[in-house]
Amino acid sequence: MNKILSFIFIFVSTISFAQSKQSTEIKNFFWGEKDGFKSSNDIPEKWKNESAIIIYKNVNYDYHKFGKSITYTSSVRKRIKLLDKASVEEFSEFSLNKNFGRRRGYYGSWRNKGSINIGIKIIKPNGKQIEIDVEKDAIETDNEKKIAIASLEVGDIIDYYSHSVKSFKSRDAYGFNPVEKTLGETYPIMNLKLTFETENDFFVNFQSYNGAPDLKQINTKKKSLRRYELVATDLAKNDFPKWFFPLAELPSYKFQVFFARSGKFENRAIAFLPKKENIIKKKVTKEDVINLYDNKFKPNGDISDVKRYLKENNITKPRDIVIKGFYFMRHYYLTRYFEAAVMQEAEIVYYPFQYYGKDFIYISNQKDFINHYSEFLKKHKIDSEIIVATKRYNGPISDLLIEKDVDVLLKVKLKEPVYLTEFNQFTDVNEFSPLLESTDVYALELNDKKKITNIKKSTLKSSSHEDNNSTTTFNVSLDDNLEIATINKKTALTGHLKYSNQREALSLFDYVNEDHKKYKTKKFLDYIKKKRNKTKYTNELNALKTKATNKIKETVKNSTASEYTFPMENYEYNIEKTGRYGFSTPFVMNEKFTVEKGLIKKAGKNYIFQIGKFIGEQIGINDQEKQRTNNIYMSYPRSFNYSISFKIPKGYSIAGIDKLNTNVTNETGSFTSQAHIEGDELIIETYKSYIHNYEPNNNWPKMVRFLEAAYQFTQGKILLKKI
DSSP: OOOOOOOOOEEEEEEEOOOOHHHHHHHHHHSSSOOOTTTTOOOOOOGGGSSSSEEEEEEEEEEEEEETEEEEEEEEEEEEEOOSSSHHHHHHHEEEOOOOOSOOSSSSSSOEEEEEEEEEEOOTTTSSSOOOOOHHHHHHEEEEEEEETOOOOOOOOEEEEEEEEEEEOOOEEEEEEEEEEEESSOOOOOEEEEEEEEEETTEEEEEEEOOOOOEEEESSSSSSSSEEEEEEEEOOOOOOOOSSSHHHSSHHHHEEEESSSSHHHHHOOOOOOOSSSSEOOOOOOOOHHHHHHHHOOOOOOOOHHHHHHHHHTTSHHHHHHHHHHHHHHHHHHGGGGHHHHHHHHHTTTSGGGGGGGGGOOOOHHHHHHHHHHHHHHHHHTEEEEEEEOOOGOOOGGGGGOOOGGGGEEEEEOOOSSSEEOOOOOOOTOOOOOGGTTTTTEEEEEOTOOEEEEEEEEEEEOOTTTTTSEEEEEEEEEETSSSSEEEEEEEEEEEGGGGGHHHHHOOOHHHHHHHHHHHHHHOGGGGGGOOOHHHHHHHHHHHHHHHHHHHHHHHHHHHHHOOEEEEEEEEEEEEEOOOOOOTSSEEEEEEEEEEOOOOOOETTEEEEEGGGGGGGGOOOOOHHHHHSSOOOOSSSSOOEEEEEEEEEOOOTEEEEOOOGGOEEEETTEEEEEEEEEETTTTTEEEEEEEESEOOOOGGGHHHHHHHOOOOOOHHHHHEEEOOO
C-alpha cells in the first residue's frame, strides 16, 4: 500500500501526540461548527469516472514569535471521496514516519520541541461517521507507525488532518526550508485554500507560477500580524508522468520564510530578503543578485601550496594553470583528508586532522571553493565570471525567488571557457549539474580584484548525447552441457553517466591512493611518528579497506543484477580506470559472472537463448502513457552502445538473427541493432540515443517508436539448432 501521510520531525527533544484540550481545539478547528465543508459530499458530473475526488484541501502555515521563542505551525486537511477499489486500497493504510534523524523543514542550528495531532474519520454514504482512534490503532512496524483502516468502501469519504507545532529559541538569523508545490495532485481538487500567517521579524518570499492564483492579503486589524490566502477551485488532476518537471509547467507556488530580529541579522541572511517584513517579495531582481553575492563571495585563502605545485611541474600556460590547479586543489584540500576522516568516523582516532598541522586547509562547501579559487585566479591575473544559475526543474532564472535554488559556478574566461564548480572526489573540469545545461543564467562580471562590477544574461552550454555515453561489451560462452553461461562484461562510461557508477563502485582507498601517487603527497600514515600508533593505525586502515571493498563488491553486484532478469553467480569485478581526470575520460569497469538459469531453455534437441536480455531492462510504454500531453524533460542527452559476442557451441547453428536487426531513428533519438555471424561467433551491435534533454509533447510519439524498438529487442531470442 502507498504511504498517504508521512511526517518527519528533526532535532526533537520532545515530540508527542498532543492531548486533551489542545487536541479538542485542533479537532474543532478542522471539523467544528465553522467547518464549511462538513456536509460537502457531492462531486461534479465531469469527474464521476475518476478514481477519487478531493472535495476540500486546506493547507496552513503560521510563523510566530513569543519573546525569544519561535513557533512554526503547519497543517493540512483533506476531504476525499473514494470512487473505485483502487482509491480504497490507496487510503486503507496511513503511515506516520518516526525517523527523527534528518533535517526536514528548517535549517540553522537550534533545538526544538513540538507536538503533532492526527485526525482521521470516515463518512459513509448514509451519513454515518466513524472516527479513527489514531493512538490506539497505530501499529509500529519498520520504525514507522501505521494505521490500517479496514472499513473503507467505494463511495466513502475519508476526511483527515495533520497539525504540527514546533517551537525553539534563537537569537540568530535563520531560514525555514523552502516550500515549492504544485496546486494539483493525482486526483482532481474541487476546493483548495492555503492560508499563511506571519508577524514582525519574519521575511517572506512568495510567488505563484504558471497561472496559479495570487496570494491575497487579509486584513487582521493588527499592525504586526499579517495573514494571506490563496484560493483555487476546479483543479484538474495531474498525471506526473516519467520525465516531467511539474514546477516548470503546472500551476504552483513557492515560498520561503526567514527570521531576523534586527538589521545586522538581516544582512547576514543568505537570502533574497524583501526590504521590509510587511512586504511579500515576489521577484528577485538583478540588483538583488549583485547585492547578495557581492557580500558572499570575496577572494581569499592561502594558495602557496598550489603555486608551489605549479612551479615544481613547470606549469605556465593559462589553461594548464586553471585545469591542473583545480585537480591539485581537489586532492590537496579534500581527498587527502579522507583517510583521516574514516579513522575519525570509525572512532579510531578522536581528531586525526591534528597530524596535518598547519598544512590543514579543508574546502568542503561552495562559498569556500569559489573564494579560494578566485584568489588563485586573481594571483595569476586570469579573468573569470561568477555564474548564478537554477536547475531546470525550478523554472527559468527570470522566476528566481529562493536562494537555496541557486547553483553558483565559476567561468574562467579563456579562449575556450572553462567552467568549475565546488569539487567533490569525482568532480571534473567543465562538469556541472546536467540540470543546469542549456539554461539562461546570470553572469556576474568581475574586475581584476574579483569584485562584481556588472550582471548580464547568458546561457550555459549543453553536453551532447555523444558526450554522455555508455559503451558495454559482452563476451558470452556456454559450457559443454549448454547449461551455464559465462559472461565477461566491460563497461566504459563518459560524461554525466560516470558519476553514479563512480560513487557506487570506487572505494575511497582507490581514488585517494591514485591521487597520492599522482601528486606525490604524504598519506595519513606518513604523518604518524610514534611506531606503536603507526602499527595500530595501519592495521585499522587495512581492516577498514577490506570491509569497504567487500561492501562495495556486494553493492556493485546487486546493481548489475538489477539491470537483468536473470540471477548471477560467481561474481567478480575490477576497476580499470577511475575516470576522475576529465569529463570525457572514461570510467572503465570489468565484470565476470555466470548464469545458470533464465537465459537458456531446452527445446527438444535444440536450445532457445534469450540474447536480447543483455542490453538490460528497457522502458515499456503502456497505452495510457502513449497519450501524453506533458512536455518531456530529461536530465541530459545520452547514448548507449552494446556489443555482444556470443560463441556458437560446437555442433550447433543459429537461426532467428534476422529478427534482431532494427533501425528506428528520428530527431528525438534512435535504437538500432545489427546481427551477423563471424566465424564461430554471433556479433550483435546495438545503439540507443536520446538526442536532447527536452522534447515538446508533440515529439512524444517519435520517442515512443525508438523506446518500443529497444523494449522489443529485449524480448529477442535465437535458436541453437543441432546440426
